[in-house]
Amino acid sequence: QSVLTQPPSMSGTPGQRVTISCSGSSFNIGNNYVYWYQQLPGTAPKLLMYRNNQRPSGVPDRFSGSKSGTSASLAISGLRSEDEADYFCAAWDDSVSGQYVFGSGTKVTVL
Amino acid sequence: QLQLEESGPGLVKPSETLSLTCSVSGDSINTKNYYWGWIRQPPGGGLEWIGNVYYSGSTYYKPSLKSRVTMSIDTSKNQFSLKVRSVTAADTAVYFCARDQRGYSDSADATVFDYWGRGTLVTVAS
Numbered sequence: 001q002s003v004l005t006q007p008p009s010m011s012g013t014p015g016q017r018v019t020i021s022c023s024g025s026s027f028n029i030g031n032n033y034v035y036w037y038q039q040l041p042g043t044a045p046k047l048l049m050y051r052n053n054q055r056p057s058g059v060p061d062r063f064s065g066s067k068s069g070t071s072a073s074l075a076i077s078g079l080r081s082e083d084e085a086d087y088f089c090a091a092w093d094d095s096v097s098g099q100y101v102f103g104s105g106t107k108v109t110v111l
Numbered sequence: 112q113l114q115l116e117e118s119g120p121g122l123v124k125p126s127e128t129l130s131l132t133c134s135v136s137g138d139s140i141n142t143k144n145y146y147w148g149w150i151r152q153p154p155g156g157g158l159e160w161i162g163n164v165y166y167s168g169s170t171y172y173k174p175s176l177k178s179r180v181t182m183s184i185d186t187s188k189n190q191f192s193l194k195v196r197s198v199t200a201a202d203t204a205v206y207f208c209a210r211d212q213r214g215y216s217d218s219a220d221a222t223v224f225d226y227w228g229r230g231t232l233v234t235v236a237s
Contacts, residue, residue: 002157031220032219032220033220033221033223035223037158037224043229044207044227044228044229044230045150045158045207045224045227046227047223047224047225050212050223050225051223056225088157088158090158090223091220092219092220092222094219096174097174097177098171098174098219099160099173099174100160100173100222101160102157102158102159102160103157104157105157105158
């Protein structure tokens, strides 16, 4: 069971806005940065967002990240067919001896 | 362009040791600027961080795996490695190696994986 909770699936039509939530605690999201990864089918994860809301070079500005308290979210505006993928949030967790934890993952389907 | 590639046996018997190597090209791993990590993903499942290794050989692991995991680094070969002892079917997964942008002086919450290998499937079965 993941420390960070995400909805298993979400869907939208092309052009819509989809927002994926990631819920944690004060041990992780509440006091640490949040990261987002995109995993296209059959490929390795790709870094999509770092330090809550920073986009790496090459990531379209259709993707945006935010954090409030112990929750974070990733928004995809102007949804496109190539956005169909699994999305994982991640953060450092200070409980126990400290570890990097991933969310349970959200499958985004473009209808 | 930095590239990482995992290699190792695709099939390991229960109770034996899983051994994987990550070969890095495009840059030297003998740098203070990054850690190097392993992440795994069971079939149809989510991602699980296993641990990180620094160029100096310093390591830190996921607490629940710490008793069975060893990571090492060979800067002369530009490679780093993972060993998981006493494997069971629950260790069946695609294993990814990745670069962690976190430098030694950064706080732990700066951990972020920006370059990944393609992954290699390891199946634990007799």
